[in-house]
Amino acid sequence: MKLRIGLVGARGHTGRELLRLIAARDDLDLVFASSRELAGQPVCDMAPEIANGLLFESLSPGAVADRGADAVILALPNGAAGSFVAAIDAASPKTVIVDLSADYRFDDGWTYGLPEIYGRDALRSAKRIANPGCYATAGQLAIAPLRDRLAVDPHVFGVSGYSGAGTTPSRKNDLEALRDNLMPYALTGHLHEQEMSRQLGLDVRFTPHVAAFFRGIVATVHLSLLDPVTRDVLIALYETAYRDEPLVRVTGETPEIRDGAELPGAVIGGFGLSADGRHVVIVSTLDNLLKGAAVQALQNLCLALGLPE
Ligand SMILES: NC(=O)c1ccc[n+]([C@@H]2O[C@H](COP(=O)([O-])OP(=O)(O)OC[C@H]3O[C@@H](n4cnc5c(N)ncnc54)[C@H](OP(=O)(O)O)[C@@H]3O)[C@@H](O)[C@H]2O)c1
CATH class of the missing domain: 3.40.50.720 (NAD(P)-binding Rossmann-like Domain)
Structure with missing residues (x-):
């Protein structure tokens, strides 16, 4: 039935x-x-x-x-x-x-x-x-495995395609305004900043941007750790966290918009690490209309x- x-x-x-x-x-x-x-x-x-x-x-x-x-x-x-x-x-x-x-x-x-x-x-x-929310999904998937190891609250830099702004006409889905452009908006207090903060129990900082492509999100996430890690340990931590999750793929490469667009799930990668092993940059991509x-x-x-x- x-x-x-x-x-x-x-x-x-x-x-x-x-x-x-x-x-x-x-x-x-x-x-x-x-x-x-x-x-x-x-x-x-x-x-x-x-x-x-x-x-x-x-x-x-x-x-x-x-x-x-x-x-x-x-x-x-x-x-x-x-x-x-x-x-x-x-x-x-x-x-x-x-x-x-x-x-x-x-x-x-x-x-x-x-x-x-x-x-x-x-x-x-x-x-x-x-x-x-779409950015909130991308950001949380990138932060969650490390949320108990953070020395400082996370910062998320997000870029979305203009389908994220819906069909009601606005500057954020106006292709003329977006042509050859990257548009920052809601510099503080975006709803997805509040949503990530509430769910993760952290004070997340988030700056959204919209660009002239239709679909897809990249969230580049900065995390400062209490204790240093190696890149292998970091990747293994994420692989373990999402091991049983078919909609989250962990990669040692740095995913781009086109790696997540039209994909049902998210791709988490980047794993940039500072020389002292305490500053991590993780890149999370997904399709705002799908996993988002x-x-x-x-x-x-x-x-x-x-x-x-
Ligand atoms: N776009 C994204 O990437 C994305 C991602 C995650 C979450 N969301 C959330 O999902 C929701 C839908 O987003 P969307 O991008 O699909 O929006 P959208 O493209 O602008 O579509 C909105 C839909 O709602 C209908 N509608 C608008 N006002 C209405 C009202 N007062 N009463 C009844 N129907 C109404 C519209 O159809 P009619 O005018 O023909 O009735 C249309 O079908 C939003 O809350 C958005 O924040 C969007």
Whole structure:
């Protein structure tokens, strides 16, 4: 029996990836795809892999809740999830919700879903799942194995493709503004800085930048250690941490944007080490739309529904 999945925000960049990922599974059935702008149009016009004749619908929060789906994925801009969550809480509390926005990442009533670091047990019984941010996933995967050995709080320098800025027009996804350019933004207090700090229990410093390529993230992470290490020990530590994780590859090379773009998982490498063995630079790459969003949402959803990731 297939489990019934609803997607709200299906027109967006992450929605598009979720359509593809859901269609590829024989244990999930997409029962609605909500978009106000595309309402009435066949979903297969945008996503040919959805072959069940579904049309996009513009569904109110109440209408989403009334469908009684096994799970609903919210792929909406920050600040838009609340009315959908409230309606589902009231009418269909057993429905699993995975929210891709930052709206519930700081809410103790929700389960934060980054299985490779925080485990799978809580996710297996979760009904309300906050999906991590894209930079926050890249940064945490790079920091987590060393988080108990740090002398100073980490610094993360991040560069993302412009799909990270969603489809609502802004300077951050304006190809004219981005042409021959690298755009720093949110120099302090970015939500993903707060998210990494909260989850890791550290005071992470993070500076995001956006560039003119479509997808992919590089996070270059500076870590100062209490005790010196050798590069071999360092790499072995990361290999051990992610040994059983098919979505995280550890490499002695330095990964670049194109090593992570379109890949379902993350690549962690670099492992630059200062002469005194105390300053480490780790490079983490992933696809912001995949392990940074849609793949991670599917992992979390499947864990909550008792399905293989
Ligand atoms: N892009 C990334 O790399 C990335 C990575 C990780 C997490 N996220 C998070 O994932 C969420 C979705 O991101 P995205 O990049 O896919 O955004 P997007 O491309 O801008 O798409 C947003 C979607 O939400 C719908 N929408 C917008 N406002 C709405 C509202 N008030 N009520 C109902 N539907 C609304 C839009 O469709 P209609 O206007 O047609 O209804 C569209 O389908 C965001 O919270 C983002 O922060 C994004």
